Amino acid sequence: MSDYDAIVIGAGHNGLICAGYLAKAGHKVLVVERRHKVGGAVVTEEIVPGFKFDLGGSAHILIHHTPVVQDLELTRYGLKYLDVDPLFFAPFPDGRSITLYRDLDKTCESIAQVNEEDAERYREFIKVWEPLAQATVETFINPPTVTNVVKNLGFKSGLGAGNWERMSELFRGYGQLLRQWFTGEEVPALIGWMAAQSGPPPTEPLSAPFALWHPMYHHSGLKRPEGGSGMLTQALRKMIEAHGGTILTSAPAEKILVLNGRAAGVQIFNKNSNKSETYTANIVASGAHIHTTMGLIDEQHLPQTAQNLIRKSRIGNGFGMIVRHAISELPDYLHTPTPRGTTGEEHIAMQFVCPTLDYLDAAYGDYLGKRPSADPALISMTFSAVDPTLAPEGKHVLFLWGQYYPYELAQNENWPDIAEREADRMLDVLAAYAPNVKDVIIDRLIETPLYLEQELGLLRGNVMHLEMSIDQMFMLRPALTMSSYRAPIKGLYLTGASTHPGGGIMGAAGRNAAHTILNDQRRRLWRGRG
Numbered sequence: 001m002s003d004y005d006a007i008v009i010g011a012g013h014n015g016l017i018c019a020g021y022l023a024k025a026g027h028k029v030l031v032v033e034r035r036h037k038v039g040g041a042v043v044t045e046e047i048v049p050g051f052k053f054d055l056g057g058s059a060h061i062l063i064h065h066t067p068v069v070q071d072l073e074l075t076r077y078g079l080k081y082l083d084v085d086p087l088f089f090a091p092f093p094d095g096r097s098i099t100l101y102r103d104l105d106k107t108c109e110s111i112a113q114v115n116e117e118d119a120e121r122y123r124e125f126i127k128v129w130e131p132l133a134q135a136t137v138e139t140f141i142n143p144p145t146v147t148n149v150v151k152n153l154g155f156k157s158g159l160g161a162g163n164w165e166r167m168s169e170l171f172r173g174y175g176q177l178l179r180q181w182f183t184g185e186e187v188p189a190l191i192g193w194m195a196a197q198s199g200p201p202p203t204e205p206l207s208a209p210f211a212l213w214h215p216m217y218h219h220s221g222l223k224r225p226e227g228g229s230g231m232l233t234q235a236l237r238k239m240i241e242a243h244g245g246t247i248l249t250s251a252p253a254e255k256i257l258v259l260n261g262r263a264a265g266v267q268i269f270n271k272n273s274n275k276s277e278t279y280t281a282n283i284v285a286s287g288a289h290i291h292t293t294m295g296l297i298d299e300q301h302l303p304q305t306a307q308n309l310i311r312k313s314r315i316g317n318g319f320g321m322i323v324r325h326a327i328s329e330l331p332d333y334l335h336t337p338t339p340r341g342t343t344g345e346e347h348i349a350m351q352f353v354c355p356t357l358d359y360l361d362a363a364y365g366d367y368l369g370k371r372p373s374a375d376p377a378l379i380s381m382t383f384s385a386v387d388p389t390l391a392p393e394g395k396h397v398l399f400l401w402g403q404y405y406p407y408e409l410a411q412n413e414n415w416p417d418i419a420e421r422e423a424d425r426m427l428d429v430l431a432a433y434a435p436n437v438k439d440v441i442i443d444r445l446i447e448t449p450l451y452l453e454q455e456l457g458l459l460r461g462n463v464m465h466l467e468m469s470i471d472q473m474f475m476l477r478p479a480l481t482m483s484s485y486r487a488p489i490k491g492l493y494l495t496g497a498s499t500h501p502g503g504g505i506m507g508a509a510g511r512n513a514a515h516t517i518l519n520d521q522r523r524r525l526w527r528g529r530g
Contacts, residue, residue, distance in 0.1 A: 004030045004246075006283040006517070007266050009253045009296075010457075012040025014496045015287025016236035017510030018517075020072045022283075023243035025518055030279055031245065032268050034252030034457070037230075038237045040287070041456045041463065042505055044228025048443045050392040051326040054229040055447070056456055056463070058381055058399055059350060062506035063232075064220040065137045071511075072239050079235035082386050084222040089349040090190045091433045095335035098186055099345060102221040115184040125181055128166065130215040131156065137216065140501035141508045143516060144474040144483050174211035175202025175357050185356040193354035193377055196403060198468040198503070199319050201364040202357050206470040222350070224383050228390060232505070251277075256284055256293075256492065258301040263491035283491055283517060287510070289459050290466070290478040290498035291315065297489065306488040309479035314472060318407030318449035318461030319367070323423045325398040326391065326442040330382055331434035340436065347385035353378040353429060360403075367404030371411075372422050376402035380430055398437070402426045407449035407461040415450040422448070464503030465496065474500060485513040486520075493517055 008019040011033035023029045037043060041056030060081070063069065069079065088100040092114075099110045104126060112119035135156040142148045169177055174195045178188035192202050194217075195210035225231035237247055250271035257265040257278070265280035286293040294302065294310050329340070330347050338344030354360055354377035363373035384396040391397050405422070409415070423446045431438050449461020458465070466472050475483045478498045485493050485500075495513035497503040 002265070002280040002282055004028050004279060004281040006030070006285060007032065007279055007281040008285045008287065009256075009266060009293070010040060010287035010496065011035075011038035011233070011237070011247060011249070012287050012496060013042040013233050013236065013505060013507055014510035014513075015040070015285070016233055016240065017068055017072070017507045018285055018287065018495045018514045019240050019245060020236055020243075021511060021514030022517065023240050023245040024072065029240065029243075029245040030281070031240065031247045032251045032253055032266060032279075033247065033249045035455075036250050038247060038249060039230045039233035041458065042229055042233050044230030047324065047445045048326040051395070051397055051443075052228045052390045053324040053397065053445055054399065055324075056229070057505045058224075058229050058383065060223045060225065060229065060232070060505050061217065061220055062504045062508075064223060065216065066141050066506060066508055066511060068507040068511055072236070074232070074235040074239060077235040077238035077242065079231055080226040081223040082226050084224055084348060084383070084386055086345050086349040087217055087222045088190065088194070088352055089333075089346040090186070090193075090352040090354070091333055091335070091346075092186055092355050093432075096186070097333075097335070097346075098190055099349065100190065100217070102218055104218050107218070111187060114186050115182075118182045118184050118187045121182050122187055126215045126218065129212045132209075133213050133215040134219075136209065136213060139474070140506065141511070143485065143512050144477070144500040146475070149474055170208050170212075171206055172208045173201075173203045173205055174208045175361065177208045178202075178211055178357065185358075189354050189356050189359070190352060192357050192360060193352050193379075196360060196377070197379075199316070199462075199464055200467075200469060202360055203364075204469065210468075224386055226387050226389060228387075229505070253286075253288070253296055255298075256286070256296045258297065258489060261301070261490060263487075263489050283493065283521075285493040285495055285513060285517065286487075287496035289457060289496070290482075290494065291459055292457065293487075293494065293498075297492075301489060303488050306479070306481060309481060313478055314467045314469070315460045315465070316462050316467040317367075317370070318405060318452070320401055320403050320461070320463060321372075321405035321422065321426075321449060322402075322447040322452075323400045323426055324445040324447070325400070326444070327396050327398045327437070327440045328394075328442055329436060329440040330385065330396050331380065331398065331430065332436040333434045343385045347382045351380035351382070353380065353433060363404050367406050370406045370409050372406070372409075372418070372425070373402070373404050374425075376404070376426060376429060378402050378426060378429055380434075395442070400426050400430065402429075405449055405461075407453070415448040419446045419448050419451075422446075463497075465498040466502075468502050473502065477502065485509075485516045
């Protein structure tokens with residue numbers, strides 16, 4: 001008899017969501033996590049005394065397109081979401097700015113202050129591409145079968161017969177698409193910089209859908225868990241434990257056990273007892289990176305085709321870097337009416353420093369040469385303006401995400417030597433728009449691509465696990481024969497950012513994997529009865 005019905009490797013949010021659905025369905029579940037705390041890349045810790053830093057994802061947008069929070073009743077376990085509106089604030093070097101609100105009319109009014117024609121074009125952009133964006137949501141929250149993709153992206157997207165002109169736009173890079181839609185530089189920069197968060201640069205062919213998702217921001221808005229991003233995964237932990245599940249932290253998986261061609265359990269190293277331990281189960285699901293997961297299996301159990309496909313999947317060379325700051329005062333942006341030392345709309349929103357698409361292209365050009373961007377595009381986040389629990393009274397947190405930053409560097413450089421220099425450069429870029437920031441730093445945490453790999457298990461610093469190019473999405477993620485969340489070994493399942501729909505705080509991969517497991521069990525039970 002097995003120790004558990006199911007074992008989940010990795011307590012990132014997708015692994016926990018998968019475990020949560022299984023536990024809710026009545027299964028005896030074990031989750032094993034290598035770090036000292038659950039959460040993976042959705043975790044919050046007090047690195048600087050009194051200040052709560054998210055170590056990974058901070059903006060909660062995608063998960064609100066799924067039923068996960070409601071299905072698992074996470075509000076019962078301490079999860080409280082705070083609305084963040086406005087969503088984005090984009091200052092420009094000439095002193096003008098655009099503020100994007102959840103409300104479309106308010107957004108267009110803000111754009112009109114910069115470019116009246118583009119305000120109307122923006123309204124049209126949202127109207128035209130909203131059906132495709134909504135169809136993409138439906139595609140993401142279901143397994144990437146041919147039926148799912150055709151039904152949603154084919155029939156519900158508003159594209160197809162009679163609209164071939166629009167369909168042709170899907171084959172472009174999002175930079176080209178946005179330049180053709182708008183007359184000025186500001187709106188394409190705002191939309192394009194948000195599209196770049198998935199990784200592909202503006203010039204990548206077939207990347208237009210990353211910008212065409214944009215209408216959904218006006219639907220879901222932006223939210224933050226009170227107490228930090230990691231409150232989502234803490235609520236998931238409590239939910240799993242309330243349903244009889246067990247979670248072991250400081251317990252990295254050493255091996256996935258295979259018996260008679262079927263996953264049979266997991267061997268871990270328990271750092272608390274300082275010894276290896278073995279747990280058995282009929283089902284094993286891994287939310288770890290696909291390359292990490294495959295490394296836990298003896299090659300004799302893996303078909304050669306599967307080994308070849310995973311070996312060819314592209315992790316890439318990282319693409320982002322984060323610096324978390326404890327600060328004594330909010331950024332004082334130039335040309336805004338907010339008095340220094342007080343909170344304005346710009347501090348509530350995610351603050352974009354990316355004046356043009358050409359600027360973003362140049363940053364990517366540095367990255368291609370394996371150099372940190374000389375002028376990185378930035379997102380500045382001061383969520384303590386919405387949630388005062390993140391910092392002591394009168395103090396704040398400032399999170400800076402920048403692109404592009406390669407994991408593997410040229411010119412014999414290495415990240416331990418240049419981390420401070422690049423963190424300073426990011427602050428210099430922000431200071432051109434908010435000059436006070438260099439004088440308000442109390443302390444900071446620098447998360448280079450190497451740090452992201454070593455601390456959060458994000459190989460080569462890629463927060464999406466695998467590159468989010470069209471040839472590694474939908475039925476091709478992580479590989480053609482494994483896109484159904486089923487590994488090439490019976491009883492072994494996959495979830496996490498390595499699987500459809502990819503990275504970001506969405507939870508669809510965890511939910512889809514759990515439903516796949518439960519459906520497979522029902523089919524096996526039915527066949528057994530027959």
